[in-house]
Amino acid sequence: MSTNLVNPDTADDQELVDRFLSKNRAFLGPDPAIQRNHHVAARSLHEEQVLSAGVDSNLYAEIRSGLRAALDETFKIAEMTVASPAAQCADMSTGYFTAAGDLSLASTRGVAGFTVSLHYPIRFIRKYFEADDTVGIHEGDGFLLNDAHYGGIHSPDQHLFMPIFHDGEIVSWCVCAMHEGEIGARVPGGMGPMIESPWDEGLRGSPIKMVENYALKTDLVTFFQNSCREPQTMLADLKARLAACCRMERRGKEHIARYGIDSIVGFLRSNVEFMRDEGRRRIAELPDGTVRTQFYIDDTMREPALLKVMYCFTVKGDKVIVDLRGSSPELFNRPINSLLSTQVLGVAITLAHHIWPDMPCAQAIIDCFEFITDPGSIADCSDQVPVALCIQPMFKIMTAAELAFAKLYFGAPKKYGKTKAGWFNQPAAIIYGGVTQHQDSCGNMCGDLNGMAGGAKCDEDGEHSIAPCFGANVDIGESEDAEEKLPFIYAISKRIWPGNCGFGKFRGGAAYEYGLMRYGEQPFGFQTFTGGSYFPSTFGLYGGYACPTYGTVRVRGKNLFNVLKETPELFEASMASIMNDRLIEGAEYSSHSMAVAFELYPEGELFMTSQGGGGGYGDVLDRDPEMVIKDLEEGLIRAETASDLYGVVYDAETYAIDEAETAKRRTEILKGRLAQGISWDEFMATRVNPEPPPAVPFFGRWNNSEELYCGPFGKALPSELPPIIMPDPKDVEIQQLKSQLAALQTLS
Amino acid sequence: MKVLATEYLRVDLQKEMWECDRCDHVLGSARENYKRFLLIHDRNPREVHHPLLDPERYRFCFSPDPEVCVIYEFYCPNCGLMMDVEYTVPGHAPLHDLELDIDSLKEKWSGSDLQANSATTAAFRS
Structure with missing residues (x-):
């Protein structure tokens, strides 16, 4: 007997309920079925038809080159026209997606991570807006997103999506994504310690149709401008994203005209499947x-x-x-x-x-x-x-x-x-906000966030302040450019300090300190939101040490411009000298963690911090003594580190290495390890505790x-x-x- | 056949034993946590990361806080080579960071070409 019988009365009820619920959602909130699924969508019927007929690899390679060129072209268009300081440093990306929303191809430069997580909003738009008469998806539309609950990373990142149609069907999506920064949050720049609820995060853009007929909707743009501290930046960057999307859509259609729709649909899907299968x-x-x-x-x-x-x-x-x-x-x-x-x-x-x-x-x-x-x-x-x-x-x-x-x-x-140790992993940027010397309100971040150092590799040292951990091809911006736009000067700019790298057979890249001194009398201030002040954030590998910890330090209560003018010999552009020597009479010196809430700073006050170093690789005693001395000469390490940790004996004046004494000292260090090390059982019995230490609240x-x-x-x-x-x-x-x-x- | 599992730690796939790649000391069963066979020293992080700012004046001196951070250093018990360091909270047990499936490792290295190439394990470091 069949067991698939259904009471028709019940079925009708269910159908009625489903229909009612589909038309009467109280809130189209984030959809867990979308947000908790990172997997590639199933092939569409069209994709299946095209790919089951066979793949022309040479043709697809040609299409890939063409579309990649289009992405790099549109990336450049956006990069040259944006106003956000982060996007000007290439914190952005462009990309082509399949009709279902899987990322197929991203621009070579920038932060591809922005486009990587944007299949979520495309699936949301298609699932909830496509059949909604009040929204719909039409040629020339553009949707804006910045709420991470619908995709992306966090609210300061804003992304514009545009569908690409062919014969009335959506065949692809193009996206221009970037870190915008200011979004009308409780604190300038959309990020900061004082954000205590989702409703402190500023505008929370679930996908919003901001563009119709290839034009920004003036009422919505005005609303967005009116809700943030940087209305000019908001407008400029919306236009930049739209220009990029329009060009991407045009290039996409040109490719369709040249190669045929089947080839383009097949290529976009085949690229996704190649990445999926190759990863597996x-x-x-x-x-x-x-x-x-x-x-x-x-x-x-x-x-x-x-x-x-x-x-x-x-x-x-x-x-x-x-x-x-x-x-x-x-x-x-x-x-x-x-x-x-x-x-x-x-x-x-x-x-x-x-x-x-x-x-x-x-x-x-x-x-x-x-x-x-x-x-x-x-x-x-x-x-x-x-x-x-x-x-x-x-x-x-x-x-x-x-x-x-x-x-x-x-x-x-x-x-x-190559095998390598950890890349520095904290957003060590100063976020600013207030009124500029041009009388514009502002709230955004310094490009120094991107100045993270690379981890040591298995056969060479890490690079100094080379790029952020999340994107290889981005910039840190120009100090002079920031000074022209914003009311501060880089009183300390990109100075290496000794010890700011993970030590090891190969050391991590070093990173720089920098200090902003307020200039002008308008209200303007700083904040930071970085961890790693008590406990190192980035680890080494195979015996290599971690990066050190960091802090923010301030000199307040004195206009240092007057000091620079009257007694310039008292000011050295070095955090350690300024803070340890304390030569400026009447100034207040203080150090804080890397997470400090926004505060206004009067003219002449100084706010300093540091970018972070990469993790080290291998046992310090394996490091070539010549490389240790080079580190010393370049100011990357202290003398005590060279002698006590690396075990190098050298002449303090000439830096000439005493090879015999170095070998002897290193042997002594090895013997010391054997003497001080204890067995696993003894360690577990004497060092391991059933509870975390009481000094600091523990979570997890x-x-x-x-x-x-x-x-x-x-x-x-x-x-x-x-x-x-x-x-x-x-x-x-x-x-x-x-x-x-x-x-x-x-x-x- | 012997395969490097880390920069300094080697696995003898036939005997299924961890070995020190520097001094050839046989550490113990490769099916157990290699850290159990090493010497451990809990080190004050300020011995490694010297403060940039005067710690007497400033709490945040650009050096880890020993109240919340300790470095566990792991040494070969025969030659003293430092095979690993672990930054952790004082009192926390060492982390079992690497647990290789030895049977799977054998299978991956079972091809004849691979065996021929594995004579010098250092060649596989990069």
């Missing part, structure tokens, strides 16, 4: 195994904390399981939470940039990856918590993937790139605990986490002062 093939080449990494984000951005992020990569056959369980619970009122889609993006970027540098950057290359999480953690947060600084956990998974695959590939028969798994620590809120199983609402640090301080006052009053 490369994983299958690897020996099975597991690599575990753990990092600590050491600041909630408002207070010190140890927020653990755990990443366990397991290769099994042609699949990779990325297990993020054990990571810190999400923080309800701090901006460092990350959506799962952001973590997925971090892995794709890393594979393309650091592990398989010959592969295109697209989500398809990690189609064979699956992710396991504790929902409600900072690695897979809910929609109710802010994510403006999701780059904190995102950059961590990037280094985790970098190190994990370095280790997995080391023992593999075939590799696709401690050793193998099933429960997650929740800082001041105790601990709980991952499925029973309490809402972690951190008190305002100022309230905490006031309470402490009140207690002290009460104690003093009692004494008196």
Whole structure:
């Protein structure tokens, strides 16, 4: 007997309910079915028809070259016309997608990561707007997106999508994506420690149709301009993105006219499938195994904390399981939470940039990856918590993937790139806001964010402040250009300081310090949002040390321009000299973490910080003594590091190496290691504790605990986490002062 | 056949043992955590990362805070080679960072061409 019988009355009810719900959604919020699926879509009927008939590789290579040229052309158009300082430093990307939204081809330059995570909004637009009469998708439309809950990374990034039609059908999408910065958030530049809820993040653009008939809609543009601190930048960059999309659409149609629609549809899909299949093939080449990494984000951005992020990569056959369980619970009122889609993006970027540098950057290359999480953690947060600084956990998974695959590939028969240590992984940029010398309001970031140093490689040192971990082909901008536009000068500009790299057989790249001195009397200030002030952010590999920690330092209460004018000998453009010598009488010197809330700075006050170094590779005692001395001469390391850590004996005046004494000292260091090292069993018995140290609130798994620590809120199983609402640090301080006052009053 | 698993750690695939690639010391079973066979030293991070700013004056001196950060250094028990360092929170257990499936490793290296090429394992470092 058949068991597929359905009561028609019930079926009618269901149909009625489905129809009602499809027409009466109270809110088209982020769709988990879209947002939690990074895999390549199934072939469309058209794609299946084309590809099942066979692929002409030479023809597709020709199309690829043509479309790539179009992407690079449109990238340049946008780069030369944007106003956002980040986009001017190439923090942007252009790309062609399949009709279903899979990224097929991205521009050579810039940050391909922007386009990598944009299949989510395209699928959302197609699923919810295509058949909606009030929206629809038409030729000449453009949709803007900046809310990470619908795709992308975080709200300061803004992306414009345009469909490409042929004979009334959508056959592709083109995108111009970039870091815009200012978006009307609680703090300038859309990012900052004081963002405490999703509604502090400024305009939250779910996909919005901003363009019709190839023209920006004036009412919406005005609304966006009216809602942010940089209306001119907003308009200029919308126009730049639109110009890029219009050119991409034109070039796409020219290719269709030249090669035929089947060839273009077939190429776009075939490129995606190649990336998907090649990624899977490369994983299958690897020996099975597991690599575990753990990092600590050491600041909630408002207070010190140890927020653990755990990443366990397991290769099994042609699949990779990325297990993020054990990571810190999400923080309800701090901006460092990350959506799962952001973590997925971090892995794709890393594979393309650091592990398989010959592969295109697209989500398809990690189609064979699956992710396991504790929902409600900072690695897979809910929609109710802010994510403006999701780059904190995102950059961590990037280094985790970098190190994990370095280790997995080391023992593999075939590799696709050099083994190397961690690239610096923090956004060490100063964010500014206020009124410029041109009387414009502003809020954005310095291009110095991109000045991260590279990790040491298995056969050479890392590069100094070369590029950010998320994009190889971007710039840090010109100091003079920033000074012309903004009311500060680079009082210290790109100065290397000793010790700012991971030591090892090969050292990580070094990074520079810089200091901004306020100029002019208009209201203007700074903030930062970086971790790694207490605990190093970026690790080395195989005995190589990590980068150091960093801070922000200030000289306030004095107009240093007057000092420079009257007693210039008192000012040396060096953070260490300024802060340690303290030659300027009457000035206030202070140091802070790398996460400081926005404050106004009067003219002549100085705000300083540093970019970060790359991780080291291998045992320091394996480093060629000549290279150690070169580091010393170039100011990359201190004398104590050369002698005590690297074990090099040299003449302090001539830097001539005493080879015999160096060999002797290194032997002594080796013997010292054998004397001070203890066995595993002794170590576990005497050094390992059942609880985390009380000095700083701890969040996440401690050793193998099933429960997650929740800082001041105790601990709980991952499925029973309490809402972690951190008190305002100022309230905490006031309470402490009140207690002290009460104690003093009692004494008196 | 012997294959490098890290810059300094080697696997003897027949004997299924970890070995030091510097001194050839046999460490222990390759099916166990290699760190169990090494000497461990917990090091104050300020010995490695000297403060840039005067730590007496400034809490944030561009050097890790020993209250929340410690460096575990792992040495070959025979020659003292530093095979790994791990930055962690004081009191935390060392991380089992690398767990290779030895059977799978054998399978991947089972091709005759690969075996011929593996005589000098250092050739596979880059």
